[in-house]
Amino acid sequence: MGSFDELEQIREQALVDLTGASTTAALEAWEDRYLGRKGEITLRARTVGQLPQENRPAFGQRVNEIKRLLVQAYEARAEEISHAELETRLATEAIDVTLPGRPVTPGHLHLTTQALRELYAIFGKMGFEVYEAPDVELEAYNFDLLNIPEYHPARDMWDTFWVKETGEGPSNRRLLRTHTSPGQIRAMRERCPEPIRVILPGKCYRYEQITVRAEHQFYQLEGLAVGRGITMTDLIGTIAQFARMFYGPDRTVRVRGSYFPFTEPSVEVDTECILCGGKGCPVCKYTGWLEVAGAGMVHPVVLENGGYDPETWSGFAFGFGVERPSMMKYNVQDIRWFYGNDLRFLRRF
């Protein structure tokens, strides 16, 4: 039965050929040749009808078996080839993953904004709300109501830019605020008789020759708490909390006597120098300490000017420059970089 032999030869040949087909194209050609419409197996299947009746079932069955076998072999081979081809493609698609990415230009928040936000967040945790006051101030708010009358030597602590006035009386002179403290009076007058817990950020101005350490414009942050039982130890605790959150958890602070006309008693709060850790270095002038804030208990005259009776109310206030901590933290050599807006500087933050 030559046709059976032939069938087996085709099977053998087909399997040999399949092993030789190593690309998708060769595989397709193989499929055409053996399993396609005019393929060897298909053609053999068609010859079943020409066979003697008694041979037909056996032959037909065999053809089908071989076909199934070849299809299985084909599928397995196809899987192998496609896998190999994918591997090859992936290999050729390799790139230098260290090449610079397509540029996206990021923006940067000004260093002062970042510092202020940090301060807002820390004092916000302690219940302090941000309260803003004007840059151009009345002399009365910047000085007199803060217990600093005209010609008083305490005024020497602030070199002042005065606004050119046209005709108004001397009691209404205006200036660029030399500190954020006038906001204390504004907050108190607005909020009285509520208790108060506010921070007052803002641009301040001083008639000062501009150098690497001094600017005529800078930011300050003031804090004010007024209540029926606010104390000096509360003040110390609040600033110590702040110092630990801002400068690091292990900071120790020290409090020493000082003078401000609008606080009594007045203190200054220092923390260990962040650069030398208290050993002494040029930044801390070899004292081991850096000034954190000037502070004190709100002077009774100021409380009264704000509308609060000092017999029953008390308060504390503190204030400090916003740029200084950043300058120390980042070793910023020149304060003029802040508002001269050198982008090479600002983009570093």
Next chain:
Amino acid sequence: MKIPLSWLNDYVEVADLDIGELRQRLDLAGLEVGSIEAIGYPGAELPWDPERVMTAAVLAVRPHPNADRLVLVEVDYGGAEHEIAVTGAPSLYARKGQTDLNLKVAFAWEGAELYDGHAEGFIKARLKKTQIRGEPSRAMVCSEKELGLSEASGDIIYLPDDTPVGVPLVKILGDYVIDFEIKGPFGHLQSVFGIARELSALYGRPLKRDPLATAEALGLRVVSQGDAFEGTGFVDLAIADAKLCSRYTATMIRNVEIKPSPLWMQMRLQRVGVRPINNIVDITNYVMMELGQPLHAFDYAEVRPRPGTAQPTIVVRPAAAGEQMATLDGELRTFDDQMLLITDGQGAVGVAGVMGGLDSEIGDDTRDVLLEAANFNFLNIRRTGQKLKLTTEASTRFGKRVDPELTLPAAARAAELMRDLANATIDPVVLDLYPGKPEKRTIVYDPALANRLLGMEIPRAEQMRILRALAFDVADTGTEWTVTVPSYRLDVGLPVDLVEEVARVWGYDRFPETLIDEELPPLRRNHALEAEEHLRDLLVGLGLDEVISYSLIDPQEEGRLQSEPGVPLSLPGACVVLQNPLAPERSLMRRTLLSGALRTAWANLRYLDRVAIFEIGRIHYHVSAPDAATGETGVAEPRHLSMLMTGVRNPTWWQGGAATAEKLDYFDLKGVVDALLERLGLTAKVQWARPAVGQCHPSFHPGRCALVSVGDRALGVLGELHPRVREAYDLPEQPVLALEWDLEALLEAADLADAEKRIGWLSPHAPVHEDLALVVDEALPAVTVKRTIENAGRPLVTEVVLFDVYRGEQAGPGKKSLAFALSYQAPDRSLSDRDIEKLRGRIIKTVEKELGAKLRGG
């Protein structure tokens, strides 16, 4: 204010204290120490080796066998044998041949480090064993320069005759000069004695010397009535206004011998920063530093009587307006009628409390000295100093309030020193007019106040101890005490001032930390600030760098922003101008943020090829009269927003190709703004207007500028800078895109948009996309066409995106074709062809009718 520790030690024992511990104590008590300069001690510029630099006595001076200009000195340095040293010191050379000497000197052994006395400047050198002209030399007698005490190198330094021999020099001349930076107007801390008094209280150590008793010790007779003294005195004295001059004490010192003051005094004065002049002037300065009372010495011969009388006269009176006098510094000064003068019988001889007159200055031929110790009103002195722009040691001290009780003790102390150091005689009668003697000041003090304010208990007994140590007289009258304030504590007037005294001496280092333990104030959000910060985040996210520029600007900036000289910027209100600017370029408050943005661009383009920045900040302008009663400043300070972009669009990139050369243009800034408006929910609410001819913002390109508003509220301008303005700011020839908006208006609009925002539905069905090209008039803004389509297609048109603008033959002259990609979508179903056809028909009909648009190819 510099004070040598050795001087303090005259008044209170401090020499045994560790200098670091002392500093800490002073700092904590509010006597802030700026720095401490060591002299001779470890830590000094030139520490003196205690083993090698010591005191010694020169016993004999012999000729040098081989050198005419040198001598050999025999020195007793306390060792077993005397040492022979070689020197050329002129004062020793002059004693060549003398052998019975006992001159105390500073003596240095080989190995000691000293300054080279012959070199320029201060060069350190180690003393070596050598030979000088054949004579062995291993030690030397030192000059001030060699020890680093001064620049004087001409001769050696001599120590007082009673100086022991063989003692480390540092024990005799070593010192620490403490530079105090005491904040606040504290007259009582402006002197050696004042600080000593504080140290006495801080350490609980008694004062060694009471300078207030000097007058008694000298046996001076104080006469306080001018007329009781008629005919026997040296001067007639009168005070015109006791409020301006509360006390005037005149002392007469006769037959003074003008010469340099002794080394110890010169050295102390140098250490506090005063240049020695002669003994009389030095003594007035010395006593001022020591006690805090400014003194003035007149040459008595130059104090003139009134016409027709014999006795010289001193009258303290306000100047006549326009009155003139030459002050000691040689300046001719003109006074107003509030300035206080010291006058003699014929005119001004001094500006009270500020500076003496030139004519009555102490000179080498002065024989008799009239010594003034007076007290003047501190505010008046400060005013005079400020008006005359004249600040002196005296005016600074008076300006911080001086205790009027000090005049007599200070005069007596100075007289005593003049007697001792100028061989003078003190006139036994002192004239002392004291019309402004202040009342005793008492404070009713409840020690419980300290506990209430401090938050901790300081026992009553401790409070009392502290107050008494500070010389407050405390009468324990029950719950409340009556506290009498020492005359010199002019800073203390309220009970709370006593709390501070108690607290600072008790020591803040002993205070515990607490946190506020009471009701919270009503909590409020600061919405304005939150919105501002949100906007900052958005803009940074859009790739812009934040800047903060100067509020004070050059008055020429506003002009520089004009493209046509005759067309001013329309800025609000009137400018806030400074009366005393630092410099003209920082003399007025900005009314626009644009100049700051342009300055920043200019400054940065020197280093960078791309600037994309924004600023959020206040502008300032006058709106009304100020009113201190209400707190109204009369100046509006609205927040503005500016943006600026210029330079290359795409940073250099390895696949950048030609795109790297592209410059930012109008649509880059517009894109940022579009994105910003989208985030603020304002995309559909903003009106974009192209300014009519002549209505453009003068800083901008008239054809590339948009006026933006929401509702009836203007936001501001956005566009490309006018080429002339760009040139005025010296910016390169490339588009400079800028924006300035009213931030308050923008944030209010965003708030409202947020309040009105309603979401409704999100469709689960796939949208249908369709393109629509419309031919319209060239002048018709694209945004109008887009919004007309959106309105006509509402609610099923969910997106309208312009994807092409075509001008040319097919559109026709004066026309343009705008191609939009539309998305159709319904909430509840897939749209059918019929739906879409209907929708398209409605849109086309509307744009034809409202805008005269034609469907291209339709």
